Amino acid sequence: MRPRIGELLWNTGRLVAGAIAASLVIGVGCAWVIERTDLPFRRLWHGLLVAPLAVPAFVNSYGWVSLTHDVQGYAGAVLIVTLSYYPLVYLPVVATLRGLDPALEETAYALNQSRWGAFRRVVLPQLRPAMLGGSLLVGLHLLSEFGALQMLRFPTFTTAIYDQYRSTFNGAAANMIAGVLVLCCVLLLAAELRLRGHRRYARVSHGAQRPVERQRLGLAGWPTGLLLAGVVGLAVGVPAYSLLHWLAVGSSTAFPLHDLISAAGTSLGLGAAAAALTVLLAIPVAWLAVRYRNLVSTAVERSTYVANALPGIVVALALVTVSIRVVQPIYQTYVLLLLAYAIMFLPRAVVSVRAALEQAPVVLDDVAHSLGTGSLATARRVTLPIIAPGIGAGAALVFLAVATELTATLMLAPIDTATLATKFWSASSSVAYGAAAPYALLMVLISVPATILLGRQSVLGTPDGRMAP
Amino acid sequence: MSSLSIDSVTRTFGPVVAVDDVSLVVPHGSITAVLGPSGCGKTTLLRLIAGFLAPDTGTIRFNDRVVAGPGLHVAPQQRRVGYVPQEGALFPHLDAGANIGFGLPRAERRSARITEMLDLVGLPGSYASRHPHELSGGQQQRVALARALAPKPSVVLLDEPFSSLDASLRASTGRAVVQALHAADATAVLVTHDQDEALSLADQVAVMRDGRLVQAASPYDLYRSPVDPDVARFVGGAAILPALVRNGVATCVLGELPVDGDCADGEAQVLVRPEQLRVDGSVGSVKARVGQVSFYGHDAAVRLELVPDGPSMVARIPGLDAPAVESTVTVGVAGRVVAYSATPPSAGPSDG
Numbered sequence: 079m080r081p082r083i084g085e086l087l088w089n090t091g092r093l094v095a096g097a098i099a100a101s102l103v104i105g106v107g108c109a110w111v112i113e114r115t116d117l118p119f120r121r122l123w124h125g126l127l128v129a130p131l132a133v134p135a136f137v138n139s140y141g142w143v144s145l146t147h148d149v150q151g152y153a154g155a156v157l158i159v160t161l162s163y164y165p166l167v168y169l170p171v172v173a174t175l176r177g178l179d180p181a182l183e184e185t186a187y188a189l190n191q192s193r194w195g196a197f198r199r200v201v202l203p204q205l206r207p208a209m210l211g212g213s214l215l216v217g218l219h220l221l222s223e224f225g226a227l228q229m230l231r232f233p234t235f236t237t238a239i240y241d242q243y244r245s246t247f248n249g250a251a252a253n254m255i256a257g258v259l260v261l262c263c264v265l266l267l268a269a270e271l272r273l274r275g276h277r278r279y280a281r282v283s284h285g286a287q288r289p290v291e292r293q294r295l296g297l298a299g300w301p302t303g304l305l306l307a308g309v310v311g312l313a314v315g316v317p318a319y320s321l322l323h324w325l326a327v328g329s330s331t332a333f334p335l336h337d338l339i340s341a342a343g344t345s346l347g348l349g350a351a352a353a354a355l356t357v358l359l360a361i362p363v364a365w366l367a368v369r370y371r372n373l374v375s376t377a378v379e380r381s382t383y384v385a386n387a388l389p390g391i392v393v394a395l396a397l398v399t400v401s402i403r404v405v406q407p408i409y410q411t412y413v414l415l416l417l418a419y420a421i422m423f424l425p426r427a428v429v430s431v432r433a434a435l436e437q438a439p440v441v442l443d444d445v446a447h448s449l450g451t452g453s454l455a456t457a458r459r460v461t462l463p464i465i466a467p468g469i470g471a472g473a474a475l476v477f478l479a480v481a482t483e484l485t486a487t488l489m490l491a492p493i494d495t496a497t498l499a500t501k502f503w504s505a506s507s508s509v510a511y512g513a514a515a516p517y518a519l520l521m522v523l524i525s526v527p528a529t530i531l532l533g534r535q536s537v538l539g540t541p542d543g544r545m546a547p
Numbered sequence: 548m549s550s551l552s553i554d555s556v557t558r559t560f561g562p563v564v565a566v567d568d569v570s571l572v573v574p575h576g577s578i579t580a581v582l583g584p585s586g587c588g589k590t591t592l593l594r595l596i597a598g599f600l601a602p603d604t605g606t607i608r609f610n611d612r613v614v615a616g617p618g619l620h621v622a623p624q625q626r627r628v629g630y631v632p633q634e635g636a637l638f639p640h641l642d643a644g645a646n647i648g649f650g651l652p653r654a655e656r657r658s659a660r661i662t663e664m665l666d667l668v669g670l671p672g673s674y675a676s677r678h679p680h681e682l683s684g685g686q687q688q689r690v691a692l693a694r695a696l697a698p699k700p701s702v703v704l705l706d707e708p709f710s711s712l713d714a715s716l717r718a719s720t721g722r723a724v725v726q727a728l729h730a731a732d733a734t735a736v737l738v739t740h741d742q743d744e745a746l747s748l749a750d751q752v753a754v755m756r757d758g759r760l761v762q763a764a765s766p767y768d769l770y771r772s773p774v775d776p777d778v779a780r781f782v783g784g785a786a787i788l789p790a791l792v793r794n795g796v797a798t799c800v801l802g803e804l805p806v807d808g809d810c811a812d813g814e815a816q817v818l819v820r821p822e823q824l825r826v827d828g829s830v831g832s833v834k835a836r837v838g839q840v841s842f843y844g845h846d847a848a849v850r851l852e853l854v855p856d857g858p859s860m861v862a863r864i865p866g867l868d869a870p871a872v873e874s875t876v877t878v879g880v881a882g883r884v885v886a887y888s889a890t891p892p893s894a895g896p897s898d899g
Contacts (some may be wrong), residue, residue, distance in 0.1 A: 441636045444599055447623035448630035449650030449698060459649075461641045 082238070083258060090234040090262065093155055093227075094220050098213045098352040104309060105167030105212060106205065110197070111302055113175040116292040118299070123306055124172070128165050132529040134482045135162040136225025137502070137518045141317030144324060144511040145227050155232040162226065163219050167212030174208040175201070178480040180290040193293065207463055216272040222389030224485040225503065232349045235259040236391050236485070243489065249399065256392045263387040269275055273479040321518055327513025337515055339503065345497040345524075348412075352419035352425075353477035357469055359420055360427035367428075368435040379432075382424045393421050394489040410492050418486045423479050427472040434468020478528035482521045498524075549610035549701045550575040551596065551734055556605030556615075558591055558660050565591040566602070573702075573751070578728060578735045579763075580749035582742060582782075586757040589738045596736060597630055598623035609701040629695030629703035629733070633712045635687040637679040643690045650698040664693040668727045684712050685720040692724055696731050702737040703728060709744060721748050742782045743843035745884030746770065754778050772808065772885055773877075776816055779885070784821040786860035790886060791815070797886050800857050802831055807883035814889040821848070823880050824862035826870055831879020833857075837870045851878055 108127050112120050130138070139158045142149045149158060178201065186196035224236045233241075235255055242252040295302055360382075367379035385393065397418050401409040408414045438461050446456040484499040491500065502517035551573040558566040565588045573579040581589045594600045596607060598614065598621060606616040614621040637646050647664050648656035654868040662672040668689040679687055688708055695703055706725065709717045729733050739745050745752045746766040753763040773779035776787045790799035792815045797804045799817055806817070825831065826849065826861050836860065838850035847869035852859040854875065862878070870876050 264624075412733060431689070435641065439636070441632045442638060444597070444623070445630055445636055445638075446649070446696075448597055448626075448628050449694070449702075450624045450627065451650070452622075452624050458639055464638075 083255070084256070085454065086233060086235050086238050087258070089152075089219065089232065092152065093159070093232070094266075096152075096156040097160045097163065097220055098216050100156060101164040101167045101216050102209060102213060104160065104164040106171050106209065106491040108306060109168050109175055110162075110308065111306065113172055114290065114293055115295050115302070116299075117295055117302060117306075123310075126310045126314065127168055127306070128529060129310070130162055131165045132520055133162065133314065133317050134225070134484075134499075134525065135159060135219075135223055136229060136484060136499075137321075137521060138162045138313075138317045139229045140502075140506050140511070140514065140518060141320035144506075145316070145320050150231045152232065155227060155230045157312075158227060158230065159220055159223065161309075163216045164309075164313075166215040166219065167209065170208035170212050171205055174205055178204055183290075209272055210270050214266060217266045218263060218387050218389075221266070222391065222485070224389075224391055226238065226474040229506065235262070236389055239391050239395065239473050240485070240489075243395065252395055253341075253399065256395050259389060260392055262519055268385050303431040319524070321515055324511045324515035325519060328515045334513070334516070337496070338520070339526060340499045340519065341496045341498050342520055344495060345499070348415070348419070348487075349477040349481040351412075352416050352480040353473040354421070355416055356420045356423050356427045356476045359424055359472045360431045360472060361469070363424075363443060364428050364435050368432060369440060379428065382428050385421050385424055388422075390418070390422050390483065390485040391489070393418050394486040397421075397490060410490070411493065415487065415490045415492075418490050419476070419480050419483065422483075422486065423476045426475045426479065430468050430472030430475060431465065434472075435464035437468070438464040446543035474531060475528055481524050493506070549612075549651035549734060551702050551736065552608045553592075553596070554606045554608070556592075556595060556602045556607060558595055558600060558602050564758045566595065567759075568605075569755075569760045571736055571753055571760060571763055573736060574594045575734055576729075576732045577750040578725065578737060578748065579751040579753055580737045580739055581753050582739055582745040583755035584781075585740055587755045587866070589740075589755050590706060592755070593706055593736060593738045596702065597628050598626045606684060614807050615850040626632060627698065627701045629692075629698070629700035631688070631691045631695050631703070631705040631708050632709045634681075634684075635679075635691035635708070637682075637687055637694070639679055642675065643670075643677050643679070643682065646679070646690055647675070647693045647697050649694060662696060662896055664697050665690075667692045667696065667730055669723045683716075685716045688712065688720055689723060689727075691706045692727060696727065696733065700886075701734070703733045705735060705737045707739055708737070710739075710741070717744070729837055746782065752782075754781065756781075770820075773818065776818065779818045784861055784863070786819045786821070786824075786856065786858075787816050788819060789814070790817045792886050792888070797884060800853055801833055801878065801880050804880050806886045806887070810886040815886045816889070818885040818887070819860070819880055821861050823882055823884070824851070824860070824864075825879045826851070826862060826864060826883050827868065828877040828878040829879065830881055831877060833878045835876055835878045837876060839873050840869055840872050842866060842869060851876070 111117055112124050112127070112393065117123065133141075136156075138161065139149075142158055181205070182200050183196050187193075187201040191199060221234075222236055223234075224240055227234055228237045228240070235258060239252045239255050239259065242255065243249070331347070346537070363379055364383055366375035397414055401414055442460050443456055444466075446460050451459065481497075482499055484503060487495075487497055487500055488503065491497070498517045498521050502514050502521065505511075505514035505517065552572045553569060556566055556569050557564065558694045567588070569592060571579070581592060591600065593601050595615065602615055602618045604617075607614050610624070611618060615625050618643065638641075641649070642666070643713070644657070644661045647661050651658075651660060661675050665672050665674055670686060670689055670693075674682070674686070680688075682690065691708070692703075692705075709721055712720055721744060737745070737749060746769070749766060751763060752766050752769050754761050754769070757778070757857070760777055762769060769778075770782055773782060776785070779785045779787065787827075788799045788801065790797040790804075791813070792798075792806060792810050793812050795806050795810070796804050797810075797815060797817045801819065804817060804819075814815075826835075834854040835851040835857075836854055838852055840850070841848040846864050846866050847864050849862045849864050849869055850859055851862055864870070
């Protein structure tokens with residue numbers, strides 16, 4: 079067992095390090111081009127650069143693997159997970175750059191700094207929290223990534239846990255690897271906290287912000303555009319081409335319309351139920367955190383974020399262990415599955431609901447009370463109308479995440495339950511690429527609205543500048 | 548509208564006594580400013596009146612109706628207070644008209660009352676359909692006042708309503724708000740840390756310090772006869788000079804000055820306001836060197852250093868009469884001064 083753990087640690091470590099480094103280069107570079115140069119069609123480019131979020135990572139790797147097996151192994155794994163997850167760095171960096179007062183850069187120029195000097199000494203330090211937050215998200219996603227890496231035959235902790243659990247039902251071994259994996263997550267969180275420090279980047283004045291003077295690209299616009307096109311082409315173009323290719327091949331044999339509809343129905347039903355449950359749990363947590371700020375409520379709120387760092391496979395494994403030992407009747411039922419979804423996706427809902435609640439400060443309640451409105455009427459006439467969009471956004475995010483969730487669904491769903499993700503998984507694992515394509519396409523289509531939502535949220539900004547994963 | 552009386556109200560937060568045995572009467576239809584530095588308890592007092600907080604001890608009455616007292620706490624929604632918080636806090640999801648109509652019965656929410664209220668605060672009726680983000684800071688503040696006044700409250704409470712506005716807007720919005728409050732015959736309490744605002748807008752100013760109410764008086768009396776040197780410094784420029792009082796005359800570095808009101812003979816401190824100082828030689832005989840001169844046009848703040856090594860003080864001189872920097876002038880004091888006897892320490896000037 080020991081050497082195996084060592085190999086997994088080495089694999090996981092170099093994958094996380096490589097993908098974070100590559101994501102930072104692509105994310106910050108693209109963000110600077112979009113926010114600080116006069117490249118034409120910037121809005122379109124922005125949309126295309128965010129688009130990889132709409133392609134689940136395991137669909138992306140399916141797209142590549144089904145075209146060439148050369149991507150299996152370390153280099154291919156770094157390439158593909160980077161293409162899937164660099165938007166997690168790109169989005170917060172774009173948001174920070176957009177919110178950054180151009181006067182800061184102008185002040186640097188006035189102090190005789192070159193454009194590069196101003197970027198390095200003034201802009202980059204301001205981007206630090208966004209870069210760290212984005213890197214943390216990439217790292218956590220990679221630690222919990224199962225489908226993509228399994229398909230790329232690149233073993234990490236998560237794939238090893240699954241194999242142990244599935245092939246030998248060796249609960250003890252799986253639990254041990256899971257323990258090491260959780261330790262890795264905690265180390266990553268601690269590293270981020272440590273690097274982030276307690277510094278605050280205050281904006282001094284709240285005067286109106288002038289539009290930024292953009293760098294003129296001139297002839298350099300062409301190579302810059304080509305670079306962006308390369309990123310988008312690899313990240314979106316390749317899986318899209320592959321998907322359409324296999325769709326054409328697959329539909330020539332048989333189109334499983336009935337299976338497709340029933341799997342989509344199950345996915346959407348699970349998504350809706352999980353969204354409702356998660357938001358119901360998120361509202362009191364966010365309410366306490368915003369309205370009754372004290373040690374206990376902060377601890378409750380922070381504890382939900384811990385789940386954010388827990389890979390789905392660990393949550394699933396823990397629930398399997400607990401349900402078998404303590405509450406046998408709910409093992410392999412929808413109750414357990416929904417519980418797993420709620421634990422995994424509660425942080426997203428809390429972030430959205432919390433941001434919404436902060437739009438409805440207590441003083442509005444005070445005013446409503448002074449105007450003769452009781453507590454219930456105030457909730458109905460003031461608080462709810464203000465926070466409804468945020469609650470809706472949170473519910474939508476959870477809904478769409480559940481509709482494409484793979485790992486926990488594979489481990490916890492009742493036998494014979496078929497969702498889009500599990501149908502896709504069983505088809506592509508048995509190298510039936512054509513049969514997998516329609517399910518992949520449906521998942522991508524379902525993910526598009528969530529991606530648009532995330533793109534908007536990042537621009538509006540969440541309270542602590544961090545984005546929901 | 549009704550009068551407001553606060554009787555021996557105390558409120559603590561853990562070990563901190565935020566409001567300490569405060570008694571205050573706000574007569575019907577008048578505006579009282581509660582003035583104090585931040586952390587003095589003035590906002591807590593306002594929240595006690597509104598009913599957002601309950602006092603530990605003491606009684607609050609609207610006319611004869613007790614709204615807070617021993618064993619009794621009327622909820623804010625039953626007190627009928629109008630509340631105008633900092634920055635207005637308009638409901639962001641409602642337009643100005645719906646904001647103003649929020650506290651009205653359902654039938655009146657879209658009636659002529661909205662236009663009437665907009666008119667009262669000096670805004671055109673067409674503004675009813677504007678959303679808060681389409682209004683300037685001053686306009687938001689006026690809509691917030693209209694919203695507070697619309698249900699005809701017993702008392703209107705304003706919590707630093709102008710602090711987020713810039714200087715020019717602050718004065719004009721302040722005047723408009725006072726005009727609307729008087730037109731509505733409202734009883735109002737205005738919390739502020741800005742002494743100019745308090746003195747210029749209110750009928751009565753109540754000064755708070757460390758949770759205690761140290762003086763409540765008309766703006767004129769407060770400025771002329773502050774209860775102690777700290778209040779004197781807080782409500783305006785002040786030179787506090789050591790003096791010896793005998794038979795109503797204080798002798799200090801500026802010469803012999805007549806004392807306003809009673810003051811026991813012996814050691815004391817006298818209060819000289821900057822605008823009481825004259826440098827044209829018309830009164831006094833003390834020589835001073837002119838230091839920094841801050842010229843404002845209508846007047847100038849002139850720093851005077853008494854020769855040879857006397858204390859320095861600031862004089863307010865009409866702008867065109869300001870002396871040159873580094874020149875030597877003759878300093879004197881016009882009018883009477885207030886004296887604070889050193890023994891016993893609590894003794895102050897009598898009113899009037």
